[in-house]
Amino acid sequence: MLRGPRGSELHRLDAGCVEQPVGGRFRLEDSGTIAVAIAVAGLALAALACLLGAYLVYKLRQVHRTLYGTDFIVRTLSRSVSQNLQNLELLTQELQLHKPLPPLRGWAASPDILLVMARHVQRAAPAVIVECGSGASTVVLAQAARLNGRGHVYSIDHDGAFAEESRTMLARYGLSDWATITHAPLAEVPISGSRWEWYDLDRLPETPPIDLLFIDGPPADTPKPLARYPAGPMLFPRLAPGAVVFADDTDRPGEIEVLRRWASEFPALSQYAHFCEKGCHELRAGEAPADLSEERQAV
Ligand SMILES: C[S@@+](CC[C@H](N)C(=O)[O-])C[C@H]1O[C@@H](n2cnc3c(N)ncnc32)[C@H](O)[C@@H]1O
16 A cells, blocks of 8 residues: 555556556546546536527517517408498498498498499399398498489399398388399209209299399308309399399308309300409409499408
8 A cells, every 4th residue: 555645545457557646535437437427418418508598489480470470460451441441431322321331241231232233223223123131231322223213123032031131121221112022942953963052033023134233141150051042043034134133242152152153054254353352253244344443442
């Protein structure tokens, strides 16, 4: 046994090798292990920091995307709201209404399509207007006819209570002489060998050929998908020369399919889209509506 500095014991490892302190503070082999441990811990910390950083970047991007999406939705909605307000104002002015229209949008038609139709009635002065699905639109069409001093609205509704409500609404606007609302429950109608359910047209009063047809009923999927398709085969043959058809809600997949079927079965009727919040198509034979681009800008 040898004695090292300050009296520590030296242990002979090998003949002729350096003596290591035994029981002292450091050993050479210990310091190597500590260095490796520190390096491993450092690497682990760096990896953890990288993972944390990546997670934070991922979260920040998510927040950014959400905020950007929300911002886009808010801007789109506010544009739609302001357009609807503007169209409602125009509609009220152009129809010379002295009381506000019933609530629009939702189940009722929106101001944009109502404005397109009111302007059409003022221009074309149709004599026979047929409407599938009564409500606020009946008031608008009847008032437009009243301003022309010409025309009558024949509206059909599959629901007796809503038909009655629409009659009351017409009376409130003093328009009962300009529109007739008929309760026509859905009934089985054969079309090209298939069975469909649609308004019982036997209830509709006899009318001369139709100058303007507005399709806004039955409600979607009532009683099954493509509920509005029968309007084509049932009513298009009754259109007068130069007649115009407006279809509401044409942004819905079911109505897009209905339009596709009408286009293939009634190729003489061209289809034109107006920019309306729920989708609106105008169908007519011959030339495109002369004012379509103007209406696209205004509505
Ligand atoms: C799209 S709505 C017709 C809306 C009408 N053209 C208007 O502008 O007010 C089609 C049918 O849905 C029914 N309906 C109307 N309002 C409804 C409501 N709030 N809930 C359930 N059905 C309704 C009526 O029978 C109506 O004929």
